Amino acid sequence: MGRAVCYPARGLLLLLAVLWSAEGGKLLVVPVDGSHWLSMKILAEELGQRGHEVVVLVPEASILIKGSDLYKTVMFAVPYSKEEVAGNIGMLKDSVFHNGSHQEGLLINIERIKMFQAFQARGCESLLYNSKLMAQLEREEFDALLTDPFLPCGVIIAEKLAIPAVFFLRGVPCGMDRMAAQCPSPPSYVPRDFTDNTDHMTFPQRVQNLLSALLQPMLCRMIYSSYDELASRYLQRDISFQELLSHGAVWLLRYDFTFEYPRPLMPNMVLIGGINCGVKKGLPVELEEFANSSGEHGFVVFTLGSMISEMPLEKVNQFAEALGKIPQKVIWRFTGPTPENLSANIKLMKWMPQNDLLAHPKARVFMTHGGTHGIYEGICSGVPMVMLPLFGDQADNVQRVASRGVGVVLNIHDMTSQSLLDALNTVINDKSYKENMMRLSTVHKDRPIEPMDLAVHWTEFVMRHKGAEHLRPAAHDLNWIQYHCLDVICLLVVIVIAVTLVTVKSCAFCFRKCCRRSERKRKSD
Amino acid sequence: MGRAVCYPARGLLLLLAVLWSAEGGKLLVVPVDGSHWLSMKILAEELGQRGHEVVVLVPEASILIKGSDLYKTVMFAVPYSKEEVAGNIGMLKDSVFHNGSHQEGLLINIERIKMFQAFQARGCESLLYNSKLMAQLEREEFDALLTDPFLPCGVIIAEKLAIPAVFFLRGVPCGMDRMAAQCPSPPSYVPRDFTDNTDHMTFPQRVQNLLSALLQPMLCRMIYSSYDELASRYLQRDISFQELLSHGAVWLLRYDFTFEYPRPLMPNMVLIGGINCGVKKGLPVELEEFANSSGEHGFVVFTLGSMISEMPLEKVNQFAEALGKIPQKVIWRFTGPTPENLSANIKLMKWMPQNDLLAHPKARVFMTHGGTHGIYEGICSGVPMVMLPLFGDQADNVQRVASRGVGVVLNIHDMTSQSLLDALNTVINDKSYKENMMRLSTVHKDRPIEPMDLAVHWTEFVMRHKGAEHLRPAAHDLNWIQYHCLDVICLLVVIVIAVTLVTVKSCAFCFRKCCRRSERKRKSD
Known part of the structure; x- marks a missing residue:
């Protein structure tokens, strides 16, 4: 007895909470x-x-x-x-x-x-x-x-x-x-x-x-x-x-x-x-082997999201060409027909465990369209990005990521295989991208409670x-005139104008009075 | 292997965090x-x-x-x-x-x-x-x-x-x-x-x-x-x-x-x-006995804070008179001389364990000056309040508490022993104060993480x-003209005025042209 937590009222509250939680x-x-x-x-x-x-x-x-x-x-x-x-x-x-x-x-x-x-x-x-x-x-x-x-x-x-x-x-x-x-x-x-x-x-x-x-x-x-x-x-x-x-x-x-x-x-x-x-599972054996086979160069994870399954052949070839020229292995989520110029370092998949791949220590770059799910998976695992926004909020998203110095944005229309290759090499070889991303990842995960x-x-x-x-907030009970105090401002402006007018008129009146008096005086003189 | 948490990079991060935390x-x-x-x-x-x-x-x-x-x-x-x-x-x-x-x-x-x-x-x-x-x-x-x-x-x-x-x-x-x-x-x-x-x-x-x-x-x-x-x-x-x-x-x-x-x-x-x-200790034996002796009526906790140790005799007598008339026991933190009219139900103390007293299940009312420490202790323990704000932010504080229907505010200047007695009886006998306070207390403590x-x-x-x-926020890098977009608004207003002027002038010009032409035509006719 004596300790507050043992008191009956408190105990009752706790019991109610437990019961509620048990009932759901x-x-x-x-x-x-x-x-x-x-x-x-x-x-x-x-x-x-x-x-x-x-x-x-x-x-x-x-x-x-x-x-x-x-x-x-x-x-x-x-x-x-x-x-x-x-x-x-x-x-x-x-x-x-x-x-x-x-x-x-x-x-x-x-x-x-x-x-x-x-x-x-x-x-x-x-x-x-x-x-x-x-x-x-x-x-x-x-x-x-x-x-x-x-x-x-x-x-x-x-x-x-x-x-x-x-x-x-x-x-x-x-x-x-x-x-x-x-x-x-x-x-x-x-x-x-x-x-x-x-x-x-x-x-x-x-x-x-x-x-x-x-x-x-x-x-x-x-x-x-x-x-x-x-x-x-x-x-x-x-x-x-x-x-x-x-x-x-x-x-x-x-x-x-x-x-x-x-x-x-x-x-x-x-x-x-x-x-x-938050939830991560291990990679399937085959994918784990492919990832580990990438050696010191690591691998690139490439997807344009669940809503883009096909793209023009020209773009496909540009991607295949650029990705074929890097020393990294590439895991590319792509549901279209296999491009002719596909190099041996690229593995096409109809679906891939994106979050688990990014969490793999050999993941070097995440090529993404910039959906927020993917971006957060990249941030959580500290993988810098090459981003190709497609529609909706993606252009806004990738711009936020790029402004942190943790990724490069490419316009998918203007992109050439060379510009893609340059972007990949920049993000892979310029250490600042990885360093910034690790810092961002640390800050993101340094939180008092899990989301x-x-x-x-x-x-x-x-x-x-x-x-x-x-x-x-009580703001919900105000209309926009009240919220912005426009009615109050109007009143204050009217008061200021009125006071100014009255002052000016009074001064003018006094001034005229004085003038007339001195005029009269001059005439009488 | 396989589970992301076991990967070396992640392990290193974790180790660094642990080391940092160990070092402090x-x-x-x-x-x-x-x-x-x-x-x-x-x-x-x-x-x-x-x-x-x-x-x-x-x-x-x-x-x-x-x-x-x-x-x-x-x-x-x-x-x-x-x-x-x-x-x-x-x-x-x-x-x-x-x-x-x-x-x-x-x-x-x-x-x-x-x-x-x-x-x-x-x-x-x-x-x-x-x-x-x-x-x-x-x-x-x-x-x-x-x-x-x-x-x-x-x-x-x-x-x-x-x-x-x-x-x-x-x-x-x-x-x-x-x-x-x-x-x-x-x-x-x-x-x-x-x-x-x-x-x-x-x-x-x-x-x-x-x-x-x-x-x-x-x-x-x-x-x-x-x-x-x-x-x-x-x-x-x-x-x-x-x-x-x-x-x-x-x-x-x-x-x-x-x-x-x-x-x-x-x-x-x-x-x-x-x-x-958060931190609660049990009451000292003597105080616990006094609190428990209050029976079904419970007790009132009364303090005007650490900064008020003395007050005019008239006020002291008003407090003593009103508090002597309630069936509750009273624990009053007061460092002045013992008032003559002090009833047996009142216990004066030079210092009291306020938080632990409020956490006692027999605490009925908290009479306070409305400092935020006391108010939160009252909310945590679900004790309704009679509040007598003295200075600083206390008037603002008690008004927030009163607006939740969990307490009554008294003006210490106008207060009489009768008005204090009425306030105490209201808070004690009108069940809504206790009910509102218990609701507020439950909501306050229903949080995902402790403060x-x-x-x-x-x-x-x-x-x-x-x-x-x-x-x-980037707002820190703006001056107040930029923050409120006053420069942009000025530009937009100038543009609107310019466009309006040009439009009006052009219309006037066209109108004059037309008029002159029709006038000339009339003349020539």
């Missing part, structure tokens, strides 16, 4: 198909492992979302086939290999995502109006919903079921996530999406960044216009995606400041960058407390 | 005397415990800073006695018990702190110009410096010794900490110090808050003017305290959002609210990496 919560997961699912799946499985009942909503035409022992899946019908989904995702990468003017970049990106979203909205609509399924979900009384708000369907479902939402994401186009979370992002040092700016900008870059900050939100609201309409119709009140987003309880953000430029955060933003590179534990804690927190109300 | 770092601590030291001491001891060499700089006239087995102390001479320090601190509480107009509050607070700082600056000066001691500190080659920047001396020493600084604080007056950290604080929902505003403001309150946001920084720079002069003279270049503050590597902030209103944070801000209530582990990690991080450069 009920979590509904509304994922985004494709690469977005790959890291969310790790969290869903971990939560299942920790005794929660995790239910994942899977569209019938899903490409990557599969079942697991650790979570349940609930399938729902969508008005399109798996092939159409593949085509829709393929549309995103259309014209990646067709050179266009640099200025078109932003508009093309936005237009592509808008078409992608409009297609996905059809699937969402068929889910929302599946009254049997929705009634079943309502009966289940979930404690929380986990979703990647890149696709807004989960956000609408959370609102309909009136359960708190945990967001798991790299970002929503044009910084809509930051706007919805009421997170200040001064355009003077927080670069906007698709601008190629860093956090250190010249005057013209700041002009461009401010204009982007002003225009992008409007452009990007267009991306989600089909969802705005769907949400308003379904929830039977006028509501936008951005407003729905603002109801999120906790934002699990898949980055940290070894990748992203330092900038303001809100209390309910939790950084979990690198969550995807997975953070993600699990905050998801459980939201389940336990039905939200995270104490982290919600 | 060297940390210089420049504390603030008085209650500020109480929680910093816990961190200093913990760091000593974990194998670091911790050196604490102690002024000869120190009141509360004592030696320990876990850290070394280095004494330095100051041009004043212990009594003068007590007098200087006493000056802060002067007129606490003399009623003044509410409007004077801000100016009195600022004036008092300015005088306090000017006094302390004399001690700082004698430390800085103690060339033998400073040379010794330089030779020691510390990895980092830990200080509470409420007194700027540590910040100046860090700059002189060119070592990274870790700040440990509740705040710097007038939000100078937030300004120095480049942390946005929209005045529309982030209440300014000494304003009594919450995060939900009416229009007049927003007017007051915006004016405070505009004026306070100027007023508060006055507080530190003696240090600005001292720093510039000592470092031999023109530098302000705010600029020195902006060089801080990591900010360990002694609050979280169960106490503070949710608002933006910067990447190098780490919330460690409640760090002081002490966070504080230790980030101090060690700064020691290991000689700073936390990756968390430093």
